Amino acid sequence: MEDRLQTLVQKIRQHGHRLTPQRMAILRILADSTGHPTVEQVYEQVQAQFPMTSLATVYKTVTLLKEEGEILELSFGGESSRYDGHNPQPHPHLICIRCGTILDPDLALFNDLPREICDKYGFQMVNHRVDFFGICPACQQAQSVSTTSTPQGKEQEF
Amino acid sequence: MEDRLQTLVQKIRQHGHRLTPQRMAILRILADSTGHPTVEQVYEQVQAQFPMTSLATVYKTVTLLKEEGEILELSFGGESSRYDGHNPQPHPHLICIRCGTILDPDLALFNDLPREICDKYGFQMVNHRVDFFGICPACQQAQSVSTTSTPQGKEQEF
DNA sequence: ACCTTATAGATAATTATTATCAATAACAAA
DNA sequence: TTTGTTATTGATAATAATTATCTATAAGGT
Structure with a gap:
């Protein structure tokens, strides 16, 4: 589980992306999450640590992880997408x-x-x-x- | 395949809904379709017969069929939903x-x-x-x- | 410490779908 | 066949998740 976070961090750095505190907090939440949270839910958790964090930043980090193939997105009709950063297969x-x-x-x-x-x-x-x-x-x-x-x-x- | 149209018509009438020419055309298209069309594509086909038809009418008919369990909706992330009115299971x-x-x-x-x-x-x-x-x-x-x-x-x- | 440039934050834009509402037409009943 | 009730139509506004835009900032290599 700590392994998972390390994998995400490594993937991010490998591709020349930067590790900001906000991004790190988001990665940590996604690496640990087993409840398939929405972006909104991740946003709320991040805000507990970094109250200034923007929703857009969460969206951008999730998009980044999607491109790296390190997060599983479950899209539904009307509802918000749910994400699994713990097991992306x-x-x-x-x-x-x-x-x-x-x-x-x-x-x-x-x-x-x-x-x-x-x-x-x-x-x-x-x-x-x-x-x-x-x-x-x-x-x-x-x-x-x-x-x-x-x-x-x-x-x-x- | 003509059977399928009859089933749809019957389901519609059973529940006290009305059969307008536009709705009939939409049912016909959906009953015959094997290509999983979008609402937009159904709309274009209907317009060939009834140029005054509104996109909203297609949406409303599809919603009706969803409620009756007579159409299968395939929602995706960004893309428009695709529909199967031919085989709703x-x-x-x-x-x-x-x-x-x-x-x-x-x-x-x-x-x-x-x-x-x-x-x-x-x-x-x-x-x-x-x-x-x-x-x-x-x-x-x-x-x-x-x-x-x-x-x-x-x-x-x- | 400096420089380059990716990222953050705030907000506007996008887009599929749903809601709204007055005018019309389905269809059951007379 | 005519009538009356009301579901439906068509046009358009509203909604909501996600993406794009843009300037200030800070990450991280030099």
Whole structure:
């Protein structure tokens, strides 16, 4: 996990980019994050350390990491993109449409399957994405425990 | 394929919605389309028949079909969403990042796999999405045939 | 310490999509 | 067939995430 930060720092320096305190703080947050935060959420965390930091700076750092292939971006329809700077390789996700949590199941199956499928179709794969949308166990529990007939709130669209 | 149009028409009427000529034209285009068009592309096709049609009307019809579960929406980061009104069930896609073509491979594997995986994790699945991004066979050929060193144009981001 | 230039911060611009609203037309009922 | 209700249309404004712009600043090599 500290390794991951070092990898990011190294990649940044290798390409002649500079390490500002703000950028360093952003890298640290992204390297440690397992919750697939939005840019806005990263921004809020950075501001705790550097109150003067601009949202644009977070966007620019994320863009930089995308170019280096060191961050995984999960874009959705209307919602803000979610980012994984901890594990930038494509991997499947379980996405709760109620609370927005994104889980990383351990599915060894998807290590080789995408490439095999694409090879079969003569398709030169450069990326892939596997998302399962639904209600996570925690939200199912919250629902079943509820004694009122109060609706649980409309789920997000994704 | 004519069946598909009838299904859409029926779904629309069932829910008390009205069938205007514009809406009918949009349904016809979406029912027949195998190319995963954008709203803009549907709009252009509709205008050939009804030049006064508004882009907003296409958006509204697509939204309606989404609510009915009769159209599959593929949202991407920056790009416009692509739509499949011909086969609205979730299915895997091969997406060319160079020409934008979206192919539907026949992968029986993905009929049951998503549900099995989610069951295993206690995740109540309501939707899923499997996308493979890369260079389609046609674009690979165009590249290898090219004798000049002219770059093939930057691929889109998706 | 100096110099070059990438980066920060603030804000304007972009763009797909959605909301608004008055005029019109679908369609059920008389 | 005519009528009445109201969903829909078309035009345009609003929204919101992301990107572009631009000047002052500071990173990092010399």
